[in-house]
Amino acid sequence: MWWFTQGLCFMPFFLVVWSSTSFILSYVIALFRRDVDLLFPYISDTAANPPESCIFGLMTFVSACAGMATIYSRFKFVDKLSENTKVVNPCLNKTGMVLGILACVGMCVVATFQETAVTAIHDAGALLFFSTGVLYILLQTVMSYQHYPHGSSVAVCRARLLVTVIASLAFFPTVVCAFFVKQTNLHRVKESKDYPFHVASAVCEWVVAFSFVCFFLTYIDDFKRFTLRVETELM
Template structure:
């Protein structure tokens, strides 16, 4: 049996590979078509024009569904730990589930409403994705430590803590510097007055996005330990 056939570890593995490919493919296509600059465009800039916008939208929707499945599976895993050990409060687990689902909803909004069509809606989706996503990593890290030694190893807990801290540290410059960016063009000049803010915001945005990817990567070992089954009851 291959490692990805153990338990449900194929879920986070697929999510990590697919999400990374989404960011990279849209960036490479936009770069090849000269729609964006080589140095540090916003993630949304790489998906502003067709055909990359179409590919980004489709792949992001798939990522959102994969993320929803992975987040729900994690919720059921923690729920099982709660039944057996009573180390995690069910309400905390439910709250974190809602955060994760809201983050996936934000991904769907970002994928559907490009920044060049409805920027206000796009920005709302991006804020929803980043804010709830960062909170999700924080609370899941807390759950991991509270559940230890059940579920995750200490090294995995520490890895999640480092990723969560990185996401939090990078999130604030992403948001703050974006307020000082006055231009909305896809091509930037390094002599623009707001160019340093653009670079800082864009770099931190990529860091936050890939910190989410790395966080789900830590689920792979945990997901080897369980499976989910659907039970159907027929009532006459």
């Protein structure tokens, strides 16, 4: 049996591959069309103009839907583990699910409202995505250690902790440095005083985004162990 056919592990695998492809593809297209600079564009810069904005919007919507399905499946997995062990607080588990879904909603807002068209809404969606995304993986890491050894292995727990630390450390420069960036054009002026802030913010933004996405790779081993079934009852 192929590993990706076991349980539901195809869900986080698809989510990571699809989401990473959407980031990279929009960057490559924008670079080919010379819409952005080679180094240090924001993720949003690579999806500001068509056709890359259309491709990014469609692929990100699919990513958000896959993300919500994966987050809900993770919620049910932890809920099932806690039925007998009682090691994870149900409220903590539900909070994690809500935060994860909010992060997916933020992804949709970012993809739908381009930064060059509706800047305020785009920035609000980006802040929602990054803040709730980091909090989500933080809570999942905490819960992983709580239900060990009934759930994830110690290696998986440590991997989640590492990704969480990286994302958390990169989150603050992303937000703080962005406030000092005054340039609004996609081709940044290197001689500008705010260029170093742009570089720091852009690099950290890519780190946070890929940390959040790649965190779901750690779900593969867990998702091999269970399936979900939908039952229909006629009244």
